[in-house]
Amino acid sequence: MLRHTHxxxxxxxxxxxFFFGIMALGMVITLAPLPSGDSLSRQTNVVAEIxxxxxxxxxxxxxxxxxxxxxxxxxxxxxxxxxxxxxxDDMILQRALSLQAGKLGLQVTDDEVLxxxxxxxxxxxxxxxxxxxxxxxxxxxxxNEFLAQLRQNLLVQKMRSVVTDGVRxxxxxxxxxxxxxxxxxxxxxxxxxxxxxxKAAEVTPKALxxxxxxxxxRYKVPEERKVRYVLITPDRIRxxxxxxxxxxxxxxxxxxSDYRVPxxxxxxxxxxxxxxxTPAEVKTIEKTAQDVLAxxxxxxxxxxLARQYSEDSSAxxxxxxxxxxxxxxVKEFEDTAFSLExxxxxxxxxxxxxxxxxxxxxxxxxxxxxxxxVKNDIRSTLEKQKLDEAQRTFAQNLENQFKADPQHFDAVAxxxxxxxxxxxxxxxRQVIPDFGNSESFANLAFQLRPGEIGQxxxxxxxxxxxxxxxxxxxxVPALDQVRAQVEEDYRAAQSKVLAQEKAKEFAxxxxxxxxxxxxRSMGMEVKETKDFTQQAYLNDLxxxxxxxxxxxxxxxxxxxxxxxxxxxxxFRVASRTPANEADFAAQKDQLAQLLLQQKRQLAFELYRQDxxxxxxxxxxxxxxxxxxxxxxxxxxxx
Numbered sequence: 001m002l003r004h005t006h007x008x009x010x011x012x013x014x015x016x017x018f019f020f021g022i023m024a025l026g027m028v029i030t031l032a033p034l035p036s037g038d039s040l041s042r043q044t045n046v047v048a049e050i051x052x053x054x055x056x057x058x059x060x061x062x063x064x065x066x067x068x069x070x071x072x073x074x075x076x077x078x079x080x081x082x083x084x085x086x087x088x089d090d091m092i093l094q095r096a097l098s099l100q101a102g103k104l105g106l107q108v109t110d111d112e113v114l115x116x117x118x119x120x121x122x123x124x125x126x127x128x129x130x131x132x133x134x135x136x137x138x139x140x141x142x143x144n145e146f147l148a149q150l151r152q153n154l155l156v157q158k159m160r161s162v163v164t165d166g167v168r169x170x171x172x173x174x175x176x177x178x179x180x181x182x183x184x185x186x187x188x189x190x191x192x193x194x195x196x197x198x199k200a201a202e203v204t205p206k207a208l209x210x211x212x213x214x215x216x217x218r219y220k221v222p223e224e225r226k227v228r229y230v231l232i233t234p235d236r237i238r239x240x241x242x243x244x245x246x247x248x249x250x251x252x253x254x255x256x257s258d259y260r261v262p263x264x265x266x267x268x269x270x271x272x273x274x275x276x277x278t279p280a281e282v283k284t285i286e287k288t289a290q291d292v293l294a295x296x297x298x299x300x301x302x303x304x305l306a307r308q309y310s311e312d313s314s315a316x317x318x319x320x321x322x323x324x325x326x327x328x329x330v331k332e333f334e335d336t337a338f339s340l341e342x343x344x345x346x347x348x349x350x351x352x353x354x355x356x357x358x359x360x361x362x363x364x365x366x367x368x369x370x371x372x373x374v375k376n377d378i379r380s381t382l383e384k385q386k387l388d389e390a391q392r393t394f395a396q397n398l399e400n401q402f403k404a405d406p407q408h409f410d411a412v413a414x415x416x417x418x419x420x421x422x423x424x425x426x427x428x429r430q431v432i433p434d435f436g437n438s439e440s441f442a443n444l445a446f447q448l449r450p451g452e453i454g455q456x457x458x459x460x461x462x463x464x465x466x467x468x469x470x471x472x473x474x475x476v477p478a479l480d481q482v483r484a485q486v487e488e489d490y491r492a493a494q495s496k497v498l499a500q501e502k503a504k505e506f507a508x509x510x511x512x513x514x515x516x517x518x519x520r521s522m523g524m525e526v527k528e529t530k531d532f533t534q535q536a537y538l539n540d541l542x543x544x545x546x547x548x549x550x551x552x553x554x555x556x557x558x559x560x561x562x563x564x565x566x567x568x569x570x571f572r573v574a575s576r577t578p579a580n581e582a583d584f585a586a587q588k589d590q591l592a593q594l595l596l597q598q599k600r601q602l603a604f605e606l607y608r609q610d611x612x613x614x615x616x617x618x619x620x621x622x623x624x625x626x627x628x629x630x631x632x633x634x635x636x637x638x
Contacts, residue, residue, distance in 0.1 A: 047088060047631065049622045050095045050615065055088070057631045058443060061429065063087050065439075075437065081632055088628070093608045096615055097159045098152060104162070108154045113147055116154060121327075163607045164600035174592050175584065181278065181591070182579030184531040185550040188515060189571035190524045191540065192503040194495040201494035203487055211490045212479050218489075219482045222630045224425040225445050226470040228409050230418045231434055232395055233462040234387055241386045248378050252371050259369040263326060265337050266362040268319040270305060271312040273354040276594065279586050289348050289355045296345065302359055311354070319359075333358065395456035395463045402453045402465060409453075409467050425472060427634050436460040474630060503561040503568035510558045515572040531577060541565065551576065 048055040064080050064087055072079070101107070118124050123135075132143055139146060212219065252259070272289045274282050292309050296302050303318030310319050324337065332351045340346060340360040349356040401412050413420040423432050428446050435441040440457040441464065448454055448468035456463050479486065502522075510518045519526045529538055534551060536544040542565030544550070549559045550573055558572045615621035 045627065047624050047628045048092055050092055051099045051620055053095060055091055055095075057428070057627065060084065060088055060091065060631065062439070063091060084628075084632055089612075092621065093612060094152065094156060096611050096621070097156050097608065099615075099620070100611055101155050101159050104159075106155065106158050106162070108151045108158070112154060113151050116150060117147065160600075160604050164603050167596070167600045167603050169592060169595045169599055173595060174588055177591050177595055178584050178587055179579050180534055180551075181587075182280075182533065182583060183551055184533055184577040185547075186529055186531050186574045186576075187547070187550050187571040188526055188528045188574055189541070189569055190503075190506060190519050190526055192499040192506075192524075192568035192570075194492070194499040194567070197495040197498040197502070198491050200498055201491045203490060208483070208486055208490055209479065211493070212482075212486050216476050217626060217629050218633075219486065220474060220476050220626075220630060220633065222427045222634050223446070223474045224427055224472040225468060226423055226425050227445055227448075227466040228420055228422050228469050229434070229464050229466040230398070230413045230416075230420055231459075231461055231464050232391060232398070232418065232456075234391065236417070236462075237387060237390045237394055240390050241383060243379055243382045243386060247382055248375055249371070251378050251382060252374065256368070259374055261364065261367055261369060263338070263366045264323045264364050265340075265360055266323050267321050267337050268302065268306065268359050268361060269312065269314070269321060269333075270302070270310040270319050270357040271354050272309070272356075273311045274350075275353060278590055280583060286348070286355060289357065293348060293357055296357070302345070302357075391463055392456070395465065399453065399456055399465055402467070406451055406453055406467065422469065425470070429634050434459065434461055435464065441466070499568045500561060503570055507558065507561050507570045510570060510572070515558060528574065531575075541567075541569065547571065549573075 045056045045058065046054045047057060047060055064083055065075055067083065067087060068075055068079060123130060129135075135143055135146070141149075270289075270292060272285045272292075274285055277285065288309070292305050295305060303320075306319030307315055309315075312319070314321050324334070326334065326338070328334070329337075330351045330353070332349055333356060336346045336349050336356075336358050337360060340358070342360055342362050344360055346356070346358040349358060398412075398416050398418075401416070402409060405412055410420040421434070423434075426432055426445075429437075429442050431437060432441075436459065438457070438459045441459055444454045444457055445466060445468065448466070450468050450471060452468055454466045454468075456465050458464075506518060506522055506524065509522075516526055527540065529541075532538060532544050534544050534548070538544055538547075541547070546562060546564045547569075549562065550571065553559060553573045555573050555575055559570055562569050562571075612621065616623075
């Protein structure tokens with residue numbers, strides 16, 4: 001999409017998109033649960049080992065958080081739990097492909113790595129590398145780590161080419177895809193939602209006991225720890241920090257070139273995506289864009305319409321992108337933005353991403369910012385630098401005092417004017433108020449031995465020094481301790497059974513009777529869709545691809561029970577509309593490209609999964625499912 005507009009982050013967003021775009025190639029297809037392999041149960045933080053290299057819970061957690069950050073900009077335990085399996089599979093398969101590439105003699109040269117790195121926008125402005133410090137601050141990794149990942153991704157691309165270059169599609173396949181995409185159906189349906197059967201599930205002590213005993217690992221409590229700690233907040237140090245006017249002036253003089261602002265324009269936009277759409281779908285999108293443009297011209301709020309219609313990440317900010325400079329975005333967008341004056345709006349602009357409506361908010365010519373313009377920002381920067389340095393020195397001295405007398409942690413803290421605190425027992429990655437989601441705290445707390453003092457770590461509230469007080473090993477609790485959770489899980493499982501039984505009863509009666517009358521007799525509500533294709537998303541149902549029977553059964557026929565978005569559904573085909581063959585010529589080329597891409601992706605995924613099975617059989621890949629289950633429990637019950 002369009003480049004991020006904050007100057008400190010704009011270029012490395014491209015690097016992240018580049019990386020995750022390649023890494024996501026292996027996650028297009030929904031993967032089955034990971035198969036079991038040789039045990040690694042002695043290594044409690046190792047979820048897999050491949051080719052002598054381990055994948056730890058910390059590695060997996062880091063990848064999940066990076067992927068979620070790139071996708072949504074925030075962390076969600078629910079999403080993390082759902083994505084853990086596919087991401088672990090992807091990590092395993094990345095390493096498996098590296099092993100196989102080595103066996104095939106494939107390699108990536110230093111020149112290929114450098115050439116690819118130079119092609120990443122913002123990494124080499126004007127042909128010159130931005131520097132190690134700026135790079136590490138932006139990316140959160142060293143240059144060498146970045147290049148190693150880049151080399152790995154390029155190697156996977158080469159393996160993909162070896163596996164898929166011979167894949168072809170036939171004219172018949174293209175025509176079948178045309179029929180699939182353009183045929184329409186309309187159905188009447190009844191939904192059997194398991195949540196409606198929760199109260200009907202009969203719960204007995206024996207049923208709960210049996211359910212609990214069948215999967216004890218599900219209720220295993222992960223290791224828990226307790227720490228004693230002090231927090232060194234900026235307020236504790238701030239009085240010791242002084243920044244003079246001379247310091248500010250000197251900083252500006254030494255870095256005057258940093259304050260040269262290029263030609264730039266502040267913009268907001270509305271994006272209607274057309275990537276991967278058929279010509280017919282693009283025409284519909286164009287009509288929507290024209291309608292939105294007309295609404296804006298008629299006086300409706302640009303920002304409100306952006307929130308409603310834009311498919312860009314900027315939609316939540318009313319379409320605001322912010323300041324852009326030359327070379328930051330695609331040519332069509334840039335030319336339009338720089339041709340408009342503040343307050344002006346474009347017509348429909350087409351780029352590789354889709355159709356845009358652009359509005360210019362402000363515009364500036366290239367100039368040198370004066371000292372008076374930036375002196376307050378410089379003072380803030382210097383104050384932060386000196387504060388960080390003073391806080392770091394204070395923490396290092398205090399750490400030495402703690403390590404010299406660890407038995408008197410509270411007393412040492414008191415002499416330094418700090419209050420020692422103690423956490424409750426917590427699990428790995430469980431949020432503790434004073435530490436938030438700090439990865440450094442979570443990792444350090446689970447590495448220390450009882451009584452040991454850790455090095456100072458940065459946490460949201462400042463700097464912390466911790467001492468491990470207690471460690472409770474992972475264990476399976478008694479049923480009484482988790483009875484409420486077991487009952488909730490049992491009811492959820494039984495409700496699915498009850499929903500399916502009710503749906504089967506209805507399907508049997510409706511197959512030879514009046515669909516509407518049978519529904520009324522069983523107290524069920526009949527709903528009806530509009531005409532839809534197999535690519536549609538249907539409110540109350542979900543993806544239409546789960547309703548293939550709607551496109552194969554004759555009108556008037558009733559389906560068997562089908563599972564759609566976790567619900568049991570029975571439907572009757574009300575009507576079917578075949579595809580219009582006159583539209584085939586206009587769609588066939590794009591459909592051919594889409595099919596080829598999908599077929600190559602499938603071929604590569606099948607190859608990857610087969611490779612994993614081979615490595616499991618040979619023992620080069622070992623899985624630790626017990627550790628994986630505990631890791632998932634840390635998300636679902638944190």
